[in-house]
Amino acid sequence: MLKLIWFVQTVFFLVSMLLTGLFAMSLSGADFEDVMKTSESDHAIFMAGLFILIGCCIDVGKYLFWVKRRISRYFKMLSLVLMVFSWLASCAFFLSSEVRLIKETQQRSPEYMSLQQEIDGLQKNIAIEEQLLNKRLGSSYHRQWEQAQNSAARIERFQAEIAAKQSTLAQVGLSSSLNQLETTKLFTAISHTLNIDLDTARTVGYAVLALLLEVSTLGMISLAGAERETNSCLLSHPAEHEPLPDSDPAIDADCRQKLAQLTLDILNGKIRPVLRVIKSADYDLSLDQIRAVLSDLHSAGILDTDIRNSYKLSERVEHSL
Numbered sequence: 001m002l003k004l005i006w007f008v009q010t011v012f013f014l015v016s017m018l019l020t021g022l023f024a025m026s027l028s029g030a031d032f033e034d035v036m037k038t039s040e041s042d043h044a045i046f047m048a049g050l051f052i053l054i055g056c057c058i059d060v061g062k063y064l065f066w067v068k069r070r071i072s073r074y075f076k077m078l079s080l081v082l083m084v085f086s087w088l089a090s091c092a093f094f095l096s097s098e099v100r101l102i103k104e105t106q107q108r109s110p111e112y113m114s115l116q117q118e119i120d121g122l123q124k125n126i127a128i129e130e131q132l133l134n135k136r137l138g139s140s141y142h143r144q145w146e147q148a149q150n151s152a153a154r155i156e157r158f159q160a161e162i163a164a165k166q167s168t169l170a171q172v173g174l175s176s177s178l179n180q181l182e183t184t185k186l187f188t189a190i191s192h193t194l195n196i197d198l199d200t201a202r203t204v205g206y207a208v209l210a211l212l213l214e215v216s217t218l219g220m221i222s223l224a225g226a227e228r229e230t231n232s233c234l235l236s237h238p239a240e241h242e243p244l245p246d247s248d249p250a251i252d253a254d255c256r257q258k259l260a261q262l263t264l265d266i267l268n269g270k271i272r273p274v275l276r277v278i279k280s281a282d283y284d285l286s287l288d289q290i291r292a293v294l295s296d297l298h299s300a301g302i303l304d305t306d307i308r309n310s311y312k313l314s315e316r317v318e319h320s321l
Helices: 004-028 032-036 042-067 071-107 110-137 142-169 174-178 182-194 196-234 247-269 276-279 288-300 315-320
Strands: 303-306 311-312
Touching: 004 042, 004 071, 004 196, 042 071, 042 196, 071 110, 071 174, 071 182, 071 196, 110 142, 174 182, 182 196, 247 288, 276 288, 288 303, 288 311
Parallel strands: none
Antiparallel strands: 303 311
């Protein structure tokens, strides 16, 4: 059980640390694809790596402070503050990642690409007209000056068309891209069911997901600590956690008779007060019951400690025999 708890705790820890690190990297203005490009400068890669390291250190500190929360209330408060930051970072990373995926899907849609090509064509026309305008303005002929005015008018018209198309560019192909992402489909269905805005449904959904991740991780740490304490307590005091014997009077009387017989045989020297020897004999007693008899006799001064954590009759008992 402890190994399973440790494994789940490690998975939660790594996921939370990864999300916090990626969000911290996005604060540097870079993403994972940019860092992997060989054309990126060393300075950009260094800044991205530095922010990832800061995010990971925040998550590691959160878990270490939570483990030592019983030492000081300050550690617990600091861990909770770092948990809130990690939670917000995870939410922000989820939201920004989906927005980026929606944008990439939208830019690959036929409607968006067609409108973008029209804008690119208008920009090329503006570049051509600007070259003609500069050339005609530098001419000494009056007729060229009149044509330059026509070029300036066409440039102005092209710029107005580009502005109009760019104003609609953000919405072109957006509906089709929303229907291609499974997460967006889910949040759209939730927003329709609850009659709330899509952005609200997406924000609340990712906030709950990130909160469950943080709480589950801290819960796993607490559970692992409790499991270790339970195991150590069982190892230190095995007799205290032995199941209670049957409350049947006949069984209790039979058990007491066996214990009395074992005690009498030890006192008479018929059997050595060694756990292994007694267990191999036909007393039908558990190990904890045998240990209890030996411990009581040792406390009474009848047995002395022998080698290898065993017992032997004390010298005065042997002389009396």
